[in-house]
Amino acid sequence: MAIHDWPLAERPREKLLTQGAQTLSNAELLAVMFGTGSRGGSAVDVARGLLQEFGSLRELLSANPEQALTGHGLGPARYCLLQAALELSRRHYRETLSIGPALSSPETARGFLLAQLRDRPYEVFCCLHLDARHRLIAFEELFRGTIDGATVHPREVVRQSLTRNSAAVIFAHNHPSGVAEPSQADELITRRLREALNLIDVRVLDHLIVGEDRCMSFAERGLL
Secondary structure, three states: OOHHHOOHHHOHHHHHHHHOHHHOOHHHHHHHHHOOOEOOEOHHHHHHHHHHHHOOHHHHHHOOHHHHOOOOOOOHHHHHHHHHHHHHHHHHHHHHHHHOOOOOOHHHHHHHHHHHHOOOOOOEEEEEEEOOOOOEEEEEEEEEOEOOEOOOOHHHHHHHHHHHOOOEEEEEEEOOOOOOOOOHHHHHHHHHHHHHHHOOOOEEEEEEEEOOOOEEEHHHHOOO
């Protein structure tokens, strides 16, 4: 049965307008974005099928194009729509941090960094540039690597910190393996970056490693 034949109170768009987006299921939210279904099924049916096929909403949204486009009912247009919505949510989170609370504690940055980096299939080294009150100036992806590492250049980090007029920074990178534990190389580059930035009076507040479902803080471990 097509959605327009459903009772008004059960239609995803009408539910969203009258009850709020938070009341919709994952399948209903996807259906609102898809707009239409496919032959023999409504948009909700297509969404439910995709969630079952990929196993979860997270797996669906983090699938690369080759994986995603094998899904039944998910063509290039719908894949682009999902990725655009995901990126908008990340940017919204980023804007909120720029005018929100100071990033002086690891806990404040954890949710943001998990949303930004957790599902990347390759390692990314990032820098959160902060002002004198530890509010976010910019979030920058400085280096991108392979599945097991990214090469970090202290000179480039110093240059970007001067360009941004940063008073302090927080470093972050993900481990695609999902294990949020520092390697010897992680500890070494953190020391080198702190020493380089000390020369221009920029404080390194923390270095966070993003794993499967948590962030490890160098500051909390006493590694800074």
